[in-house]
Amino acid sequence: MTKAPSSCHENDVPLTGLSIALLPEIIAHLQDLAEKLKKGPVFAQEIISLRGLPMTREDIEDLDKHLGHGEVNAKVEVAGNSDVWETSYSGVWRVRHFGTDDRILVDDIVIAVIPEILMAHKDDISASVLRMNDTILNLQQDGIASNQTKSLD
Amino acid sequence: MAKLFKNMFATSESTALTLGEELAQKGVSRRQILKFSSYVAALMALPASYSTAIAESLSKARRQSVIWLSFQECTGCTESITRSFSPSLEDLIFDFISLDYSEALMNVSGSAAEAARKQAMEENKGKYIVVVEGSIPLDKDGIYSVSGGHTNLDVLKEVAKDAMAIISMGTCASFGGIPAAHPNPTGAVGVHEIIKDKPIINVPGCPPIPEVMTGTIAFLLSLGKIPELDHLGRPKAFYGDNIHDRCYRRPFYERGEFANSFDDEGARKGYCLFNLGCKGPVTYNACATIKWNGGVSFPIQSGHGCLGCSEPGFWDKGSFYSPLSTPTSGLGKAAMGAAAVGTAGAVVASLVQRKRRENILKAAAVPKPTETKLGADDE
Numbered sequence: 001m002t003k004a005p006s007s008c009h010e011n012d013v014p015l016t017g018l019s020i021a022l023l024p025e026i027i028a029h030l031q032d033l034a035e036k037l038k039k040g041p042v043f044a045q046e047i048i049s050l051r052g053l054p055m056t057r058e059d060i061e062d063l064d065k066h067l068g069h070g071e072v073n074a075k076v077e078v079a080g081n082s083d084v085w086e087t088s089y090s091g092v093w094r095v096r097h098f099g100t101d102d103r104i105l106v107d108d109i110v111i112a113v114i115p116e117i118l119m120a121h122k123d124d125i126s127a128s129v130l131r132m133n134d135t136i137l138n139l140q141q142d143g144i145a146s147n148q149t150k151s152l153d
Numbered sequence: 154m155a156k157l158f159k160n161m162f163a164t165s166e167s168t169a170l171t172l173g174e175e176l177a178q179k180g181v182s183r184r185q186i187l188k189f190s191s192y193v194a195a196l197m198a199l200p201a202s203y204s205t206a207i208a209e210s211l212s213k214a215r216r217q218s219v220i221w222l223s224f225q226e227c228t229g230c231t232e233s234i235t236r237s238f239s240p241s242l243e244d245l246i247f248d249f250i251s252l253d254y255s256e257a258l259m260n261v262s263g264s265a266a267e268a269a270r271k272q273a274m275e276e277n278k279g280k281y282i283v284v285v286e287g288s289i290p291l292d293k294d295g296i297y298s299v300s301g302g303h304t305n306l307d308v309l310k311e312v313a314k315d316a317m318a319i320i321s322m323g324t325c326a327s328f329g330g331i332p333a334a335h336p337n338p339t340g341a342v343g344v345h346e347i348i349k350d351k352p353i354i355n356v357p358g359c360p361p362i363p364e365v366m367t368g369t370i371a372f373l374l375s376l377g378k379i380p381e382l383d384h385l386g387r388p389k390a391f392y393g394d395n396i397h398d399r400c401y402r403r404p405f406y407e408r409g410e411f412a413n414s415f416d417d418e419g420a421r422k423g424y425c426l427f428n429l430g431c432k433g434p435v436t437y438n439a440c441a442t443i444k445w446n447g448g449v450s451f452p453i454q455s456g457h458g459c460l461g462c463s464e465p466g467f468w469d470k471g472s473f474y475s476p477l478s479t480p481t482s483g484l485g486k487a488a489m490g491a492a493a494v495g496t497a498g499a500v501v502a503s504l505v506q507r508k509r510r511e512n513i514l515k516a517a518a519v520p521k522p523t524e525t526k527l528g529a530d531d532e
Binding site: 016047049051052053054056076078079082095097103104105106108116117120121123124127 | 173177182183184185187188189191192194195198204205212399400401403404441442443446448449
């Protein structure tokens with residue numbers, strides 16, 4: 001996990017209380033998700049953006065301490081790195097997108113079965129079908145070419 | 154969402170590739186666009202859940218023609234938007250626009266550059282975005298700033314005529330800025346004092362935060378309309394709160410704990426910089442939340458008061474080191490309730506964020522993304 005950037009004075013700042021204040025909001029979304037899922041599989045996600053809140057580094061560390069670390073860790077390597085991990089509360093995820101130099105660009109709490117960033121998009125899947133088809137055709141052509149060479153030998 | 158884009162790109166060349174198609178050819182996956190969209194949503198204080206809708210819209214859009222005009226300025230705004238950016242997520246914005254003219258960045262110069270500007274204006278009549286950096290001198294018919302034999306005033310009027318919208322980038326283009334500071338020898342003014350018949354978005358700051366600049370452009374691209382603006386024409390998503398209200402040192406102000414010089418105990422303890430001239434209480438900008446250099450710090454966090462650079466006439470408001478006013482005697486009483494300030498402040502901040510989102514969404518008329526059944530066809 002990449003360390004959050006350090007600052008000059010924030011170490012001296014007491015916790016603002018925002019980490020505790022967010023927990024009821026998280027549980028409200030989690031409860032909603034649990035209710036929706038009782039009716040069948042559904043894709044729904046609620047996101048709380050921590051960068052939009054005046055939280056100190058200590059606040060965010062405190063929040064992560066309360067949420068804990070769960071069973072899933074994922075790394076998304078596209079347009080910079082992203083860390084995605086499930087907290088100790090199933091369905092509550094942390095998604096953190098980095099720029100280069102490990103600067104945090106997006107720092108979210110995602111309440112979902114799985115965060116959308118981990119799901120493959122239908123257009124990319126369609127493109128994969130074409131790409132894999134090309135690969136198979138190329139392999140078959142290579143195979144034919146190599147058989148022809150052997151028969152010539 | 155589709156309707157918004159129909160309006161914005163109704164007459165776009167139907168043969169041109171959509172951004173989704175164009176980026177797919179370059180090997181940019183939808184996951185990458187989604188990541189960028191969540192970045193934009195976070196910047197604009199939109200509910201991050203809307204990132205899916207923004208990603209879909211961006212994929213269906215076409216490259217937006219942008220003409221960037223440099224007038225009376227120091228090029229600090231261009232420096233801010235280009236130099237601070239790393240070739241990763243934030244860089245994607247440059248894949249979404251076609252920067253058809255920029256004196257600072259384009260390779261060609263002279264008549265070839267002017268020809269590129271005229272061609273972009275002709276091909277994208279009524280659809281291009283104009284970004285203006287710098288103020289425009291009016292005295293002596295604008296003779297104080299001339300490029301290619303044309304005054305800034307003439308160029309602005311000519312380019313603005315067929316523009317879809319204008320973004321005044323930086324305090325100079327927004328309000329006149331430093332060129333307009335007393336005694337304003339060139340009669341410098343901001344864009345809105347000259348152009349009256351086009352939508353103008355002011356993005357002040359000296360310079361503006363890079364994310365605020367790209368966020369505003371991305372909002373225009375992805376939602377196809379002007380973001381909600383405050384009374385000074387600034388996007389409320391970024392300029393909706395004042396620095397003081399969002400400052401992490403606010404609890405010290407409430408408790409009456411101040412730094413009185415830059416090297417006293419209060420300064421070392423990170424106390425409020427009000428007495429050292431901080432203009433945070435009267436300055437509206439996103440420095441306290443988005444911060445600078447990718448969220449590393451902002452002036453107050455580095456121990457210096459806010460200069461108020463995103464406000465009109467900031468250079469002429471007296472010393473940067475004179476306090477706005479003497480703190481009121483009520484501060485002692487405020488200290489009595491200090492224990493409650495932390496949590497109460499946090500709840501208020503969360504509510505402010507939610508309220509702001511609601512307002513922005515109302516203005517943008519963004520439809521709430523519908524939930525989709527897993528496995529169902531979402532077409």
